[in-house]
Amino acid sequence: MVKEEDLVALAHPEYWNERYILEQKAQNGDKSVLGAYEWLSTFETLRPLLAKYLPSSSHNPHILHLGCGNSSLTADLYSLGYTNQTSIDFAPFVIDAMKAKYASLDTRWLYMDARHTSFPDASIDVAIDKSTLDAMMHGSQWDPPDDVRENVGKYVDEVGRVLKPGGQFLCITYRQPHFIKPLLRREKLWTLDLEVLSGSASFDYFVFVMKRL
Template sequence: MGSSDEENARLAHPEFWDQRYGQANGDRPTHEWFRTFGDLDSFFNIRLFKNRNPDSKPKILHLGSGDSDVPVGLYERGYKNQLCVDFSSTVVGIMSKRHSSMEGIEWKYADVRRMDDLPDKSVDIAFDKGTLDAMIYGSPWCPPDDVKDNTSQYIREVSRVLKDDGVFLYVTYRQPHFIRPLLNCKGTDWDIELDILGDGTSSFSYHGFVLRKKP
């Protein structure tokens, strides 16, 4: 495994993120994966706002939320039943303190591969922006065993906590043909749609997966 793979493999461990978020500078975020709430407004408009009105109080689960601005952006749109989980206790503490006045968003320490405190079929919307990506390194054609193990544990947990009519929204910068086999892991059965995101002017393409459990 090369040095870049060794560095990327560290992303699957909380110690890396505790150190990273421990460098926080006041209210200034230290790490936004690649797209802000504003960047994703059109994606949310089609895939969330039009389908799940805030008045219906959908339970929104942010998977590996870090210090993303997406939960606050959704809160300001009226979504006040949000749970943000991350396995960095450092960032959970930072975000809980930073947004303590926002009733309706909870930041909680949890490993997305083992969300034991979350009941089966309890989530309406699950959202991931870069968390699955952080578990992936090595050859995209033949991922290492620990990549397949970590991603499979994670995706099965998302399927478990998602309601039968729930939606899993996943934003990624990785190529869809490499991601689909990881999403379609053993123990899951998804209907998958794919949105191409961005304005088409950037060479940095990214995608929005929309996953629903098959009836």
């Protein structure tokens, strides 16, 4: 059973920064390059879903990774021709490490809080969250505490602000839809659909697909 205080820590950059520093220290072999860690789903499992929702790479869509961590998703999409990508995280260590690791890719890595970004209104075609919203949640899922409602509210509103009309927000979560759906619902802002991601893991994950009106 995960302790409540441990879940609370996940909403703070200090926790994640320290975690990435320790992760790199614990690596065997080449310690100068941070290895990858993938939350919830591998690229291969996600690939059919991404193929269904991402615009063709020939349209050069601007893809924003929200809380990129040390996932290989940016590099995997790059290898499919998606070169216009920005990956943000509020843990500075991981952004520096990813910038160094993927220096050969022409993409942007920015130390930034997803609740208050510096992107212009309507500038992003696709925003991807893989377990970042999950990290903002603790306490009762039936009746989330005020800080969770406030953080998630700011985050979701910010994604809505930066998405272009017709742009999409793909939110991949392990949490049950009946808890997440009310937090993502914005009837005047976007349509909301749900996909189930069944991979090799022993239980399913969920992908909310929001399309900006």
